[in-house]
Amino acid sequence: MTAPAIIPVILSGGSGTRLWPMSTPARPKQFLPLVTDRTMFAETIARTQGQPGFAAPLVVCGPGHVEHALADLTAAGIAQARIIVEPAARNTAPAIALAAHAAGAGDTPILVMPSDHVMTDPAAFLAAIEAALPAVRAGALATFGIEPAGPETGYGYIQRGEPSAAALGTFAVARFVEKPPLDAAQAMLAAGGHYWNAGIFLMRADAYLAALAASAPAMAQACAAAMAGSAATGSTIHPDSAAFLASPSDSIDYAVMEKTPNVVVAPVDPGWSDVGSWTALHALAQHDAHGNAAQGNVLTIDTNGSLIRATAGVRIATLGVDNLIVIANAGPAGTDVLVIPMDRAQDIKRIVDQLGDA
Structure with missing residues (x-):
């Protein structure tokens, strides 16, 4: 049986206030051509578009940004993409749960990417995905650790543990570290084995939903109900508003990754920046x-x-x-x-x- 293709999940709910006055709530930074002549959203789509083993993307965004997303998808010639329209912002864990259900809630891998990051070496990123995929197909949740360029205090960190037996080049996660003070960041770089947490994940849809149900059952139930009551209009999916608003708001790091034992990290140096300022x-x-x-x-x-x-x-x-x-x-x-x-x-x-x- 052919393994299911990876579905890119593009999270596009950020407001980008640190890049005011160009980035505004009506047109946040992901829909601006800040680094190249394409928007950051379009650059994110391009990382997997046309690559073997990848399906059309799923986009998660708010009602005010659907037009921007559709414009970039159309310009990229991606007719099969779907857009999940969040009734309200509930952080990344519920947004990914909606996407996991839209992906079929089965063994299809989903690649979760923020839409407002830069990668100058996407080939390195694709290689890291390939390295992590065996562990993911076996049920692990994978995160990508960015090789740190310096003792940055504005990012969280991931400390690697022992090498993973499931996938060469990946490691068990020893711990997640909150944004550290400078002395702690310097100590982690000196110790080695620590990576920036870029908020990029690869996992089977069913594995993520199972982990969410175990660690945040109220969130899992609300998101399942929201998608069960969803309505589709063309390429857009509208989850049930009342059900989704019942979901707690939390990040995937807090709600799932820090509470789930079967997590691996794939180190990578793709020339990454979150363009946070x-x-x-x-x-x-x-x-x-x-x-x-x-x-x-x-x-x-x-x-x-x-x-x-x-x-x-x-x-x-x-x-x-x-x-x-x-x-x-x-x-x-x-x-x-x-x-x-x-x-x-x-x-x-x-x-x-x-x-x-x-």
């Missing part, structure tokens, strides 16, 4: 001789180490400044402009919170 985008972008990354109608004079972006209809000029983030985004309600020191990029949420309508 303008600083991260500056690091990924091409720089001029002065370390500036500029896009759009931008003039820089005596400017160094800065990220400057302007959308159509806006012009930005800088003179005599260093290490700034300057973003101008022209939208239907006017032009929003952000000016912030590079080392304060993580504070943008304070602006969004103050504005309220971003």
